Amino acid sequence: MAKPFHELRERLLRAGVAPRHVRRYLTELTDHLADLRAEEERAGRSRAETESAALARLGRMDDLAKAMVDQRQFQSWSVRAPWAIYGLVPLCLLSAAWCVALFILWSGWKLFLPGTDTPFVQLHGLAIFYFGVGRLLYFGAPIVIGWGIGLLAARQRLKVLWPIVGVVLIALIGGAAQVHASRPSVLGGIGHISMDFALGPPGQGISTGLFHALVILSLAVLPWPWLLWRLARARSLSGF
Amino acid sequence: MAVRETNPNFMNGVPELLILRLLAQDEMYGYEIVQAIRSRTEAVIAVGEGVVYPVLHGLERDGALRSRRRTVNGRSRVYYAVTRAGSRRLADLSEAWTNLAAAIQKMLTGGQHGEAIP
Numbered sequence: 273m274a275k276p277f278h279e280l281r282e283r284l285l286r287a288g289v290a291p292r293h294v295r296r297y298l299t300e301l302t303d304h305l306a307d308l309r310a311e312e313e314r315a316g317r318s319r320a321e322t323e324s325a326a327l328a329r330l331g332r333m334d335d336l337a338k339a340m341v342d343q344r345q346f347q348s349w350s351v352r353a354p355w356a357i358y359g360l361v362p363l364c365l366l367s368a369a370w371c372v373a374l375f376i377l378w379s380g381w382k383l384f385l386p387g388t389d390t391p392f393v394q395l396h397g398l399a400i401f402y403f404g405v406g407r408l409l410y411f412g413a414p415i416v417i418g419w420g421i422g423l424l425a426a427r428q429r430l431k432v433l434w435p436i437v438g439v440v441l442i443a444l445i446g447g448a449a450q451v452h453a454s455r456p457s458v459l460g461g462i463g464h465i466s467m468d469f470a471l472g473p474p475g476q477g478i479s480t481g482l483f484h485a486l487v488i489l490s491l492a493v494l495p496w497p498w499l500l501w502r503l504a505r506a507r508s509l510s511g512f
Numbered sequence: 513m514a515v516r517e518t519n520p521n522f523m524n525g526v527p528e529l530l531i532l533r534l535l536a537q538d539e540m541y542g543y544e545i546v547q548a549i550r551s552r553t554e555a556v557i558a559v560g561e562g563v564v565y566p567v568l569h570g571l572e573r574d575g576a577l578r579s580r581r582r583t584v585n586g587r588s589r590v591y592y593a594v595t596r597a598g599s600r601r602l603a604d605l606s607e608a609w610t611n612l613a614a615a616i617q618k619m620l621t622g623g624q625h626g627e628a629i630p
Contacts, residue, residue: 346569
């Protein structure tokens, strides 16, 4: 990307324009600037004159930014409805991931452990891999969703309030979730998987659920310092 | 001669009309559109050239334009063309602007008021 557009990119993102629209705008501006430079060069201007004339013809930074920001249809959903993007969508994603994980648990129980009362027993062979995928999905989903929240917020240059709300919510739900498996005493009865949510009774110190939530939270925000560093770098490059 | 920028307050809807009119004839990319506007209006209408893109993107989002990427002389460019919906929009805008221009002309030459502009 041409250097003059670093500031424009930061201004547009901070004003809430969706990253994909910003990227497209800057790509076309870069192409346009190249055409203007070529035209000015053909007119016999010096290199320095070419650059300043091309930039002047392209438009002032304020006008270029305003033209895009004024088009409300290009606003990102992160800015229009942060409660949905950082609250509702992560919850839906977590629910979907857990549904798949629980299905893997239930089907694995039926396939590999038909005679046991619970699927939480020592596993052998292919069952280790099969249940492993489910476990990875179940335990990994809140963490990966937390990373996604951070990445999305960084791309949009969003303030940290909504991402924090989202990641804390996911961590609390992740920490409070418990999976239960039971098989009816009737012969040949189908195993039953259920979930409930409780942070657990506070014991001597911190409850188990709260401890799990803190672990999830710590892992979910692990890439955040790197993202913040990238943001600071983009800001210093743009001079905005 | 230095080109003076047109007052943006008088430009509401004008770039949209000019772009649709130009693209109704042939598909063009952004730089071509701006140069065509400049030459056909004899530089009377001149804005920062970059501001044409939000208008193009807005029209495309509204379904009035469609775009495709083409490589010409080794350079990849986004070409825009008018859709059927864009042609209808152009007809509506043209009619509104023709009526408005006629009404203003009448005012300037001291004639009677024309019909109300819809």
